[in-house]
Amino acid sequence: MPRTGRLFEIIQILRTAAAPVRAEDLAETLEVSKRTIYRDIAALQAMRTPVEGEAGIGYMLRKGYDLPPLNFDEEELEALHVGLAMLMRTGDGALQKAAARVSHKIKDVHATADWLQVAPWGAPLDDPEQGCVSKALLRQAVRESRKLQLTYLSPESGESCRTLRPLALIYHIDCTMLAAWCELRGGFRHFRTDRMLAADMLEDGFAPEAGALRKLWMEQEGWDFAFAP
Structure with a gap:
């Protein structure tokens, strides 16, 4: 994942977390090393993103900081829901994880469309x-x-x-x-x-x-x- 995308993901994770998130947990979620997370946190703080905390304790985002909401109409949301669900058929594990992250972002600001279901059977998962x-x-x-x-x-x-x-x-x-x-x-x-x-x-x-x-x-x-x- 490019660094810009990873910084955005860290903000999203911290924004929705109920408690401080440890660097090792961020590293596992984003599939990078703890050292990379420490550098990313320092970069966010240098950009005046209100990330608080320290190594060994965990990080959290100061309340009041948010990103612009996503605006979709009903059919656009339904198209996204079906399209993201169909990625489960590809067998591409990395794309499936990315689809899950996108789904969480959409659910943060829009109601889910759980009544639209896509069968998961398709290509075998890459392992x-x-x-x-x-x-x-x-x-x-x-x-x-x-x-x-x-x-x-x-x-x-x-x-x-x-x-x-x-x-x-x-x-x-x-x-x-x-x-x-x-x-x-x-x-x-x-x-x-x-x-x-x-x-x-x-x-x-x-x-x-x-x-x-x-x-x-x-x-x-x-x-x-x-x-x-």
Whole structure:
């Protein structure tokens, strides 16, 4: 998570907390080290954000400090509720946590729409501890236009090691696929995340040609997105 977003999250957590929040709890929630939290708290205080407390005791936000409310009409709220709930189908653990944070922010200022329900079944949850590749890593590689070294198991050709230029992540109902330019095959290929054995993000980037490659892939595949945020 970028630092700006993390500072915003710290404010949100402290704003809704009923008691001082320890640095270790903030670190666990935001998946960073305690040292990073200490630096973030110091940065917020330097920006005159009224964060009070100290290491070992906990932090809280002085009453009266708030952020601008979110304003949505009824159908916009319902669209957000359904859209965030459908992220549970992606199997992307990091996006699911982000969706939960967004939901909490919306509930702080708007009534929830619990009567709209979305079935959670879909792609299996990514769990790097069980040996599978993190979808968050794949999204980062696409976002930063960084090459990937991928070990992949194909039912047709077996196990192979490939260097990819990742272009897009496609969430289907029952699986997630990475679209990429495969240097081994010299063309566009799609890789199911549940068949990835390992993936490492390389230092090599391909930002100058990323846009052109993505456009060419979309034209070749005939993608016509009904909604592209």
